[in-house]
Each structure stands twice: as structure tokens, then as C-alpha cells.
Amino acid sequence: MQVVKQQEKSSPRISQLVALRLVRYLLAACCVLVCGTGFLQFAVAQALQPVPAFDLESADGSHFTSKALEGKVVLVDFWATWCSPCIAEIPGWNELYRRYQEKGFVVLGVTIRSGWTSDIKPDVGKLKIAYPVVIGNDKVEKGFGGIWGFPTTFLVNRKGQIYKKYIGMDPKKQAGIEVDIQKLLAEKP
Secondary structure, eight states, rough: HHHHHHHHHHHHHHHHHHHHHHHHHHHHHHHHHHHHOOEEEEEEEEOBBOOOEEEBBBSSSSSEEEGGTTTSSSEEEEEEOOOOHHHHHHHHHHHHHHHHGGEEEEEEEOOSSSSSSSHHHHHHHHHTTTTTTTEOHHHHHHHHTOOSSSSEEEEEEETTEEEEEEEEEETTTHHHHHHHHHHHOOOOO
């Protein structure tokens, strides 16, 4: 009798563990879908939270701080060297950077889960990235609210507040971001 009662008591706990494991698998599958296919994309308006302060190593070995972004409209692109959709977006980010740089616009690439600076530097050259690239860490990733899939891109206004978060890739993503960039550049600092 005692054994049967113990099993009955532990059964809800086992069900919770199974459900939790299922949720984890589903989240992991969604992340793979976002990065693997590159066709799932959505934008999320933010509550204008401030960009976290950071001092990160650049791919060229120097340091890059969040202070360098003050007063600018910034596209912060979280990407990984092994993520095909992330790499496919780089030429578009180069173009936006060239087009709006003189108006106070910056693109900042933040690599995560891609290795050390020595691992990333050759990729930056090979991919002909025209904008600054830094090596991210858990602190900066959490400061931006977490990264659930690749690519994840943030648009920051001149006040240093996160304006919008774009997750995934879509052929219309760059055009939508460009409209938002133009809107933010037109705002008074």
C-alpha cells in the first residue's frame, strides 16, 4: 500500500517534468527554425528600455564601448559565424551603414556563441563587414533582453533606448528596418 501511495504522489511531479521537457524541446525547435530556415521573422516594439552599458573587445582587438553610440541611431545585429541567415543579412547592413552613416547612423555587429576574437576576425574580413564588430557575452545579451534565435536585430534611437527588436529573417526585413531608421533619424536628438 505504501509503495502505491508514493507512486501516486510522485506522478504529478513526473508529469510536470515531462511537460517542462516538452516545452524546452519546442523552444529549441523554434530557435532552430528561426536560424535554420531564415524565413521566420517578426518585429516587436519595445518599451523603450535603455541599451545596456558595455565595454567589449572588437574583432580587430581594440575595445568598443556603448558610449561610442551616444546620440546616434544604431542597428545592433546579434549574429553567429555559423548562422547562414545572419551571414546573408550582412551585405544589407553594409549598404544601410554606407547610406546613412553621415546622418548619425551606426551598425554594430555583436557575435555570440562564435568563439574567441582570433576565431572571428578572419570571418569579419572574409565577409567584408564594413561596420564595427564586437564579441558579445552573456551580460550584454541579457542586457538586451535575451536572444532566442538568430538573427536578432535591435534598432536603438538617439536617446540610447531600444526602439524595436526584429527576430529572424525575411526578404522584407531590411526594407522595414530602413523605414524605421529614416523615422528615427528624422527625430530631434
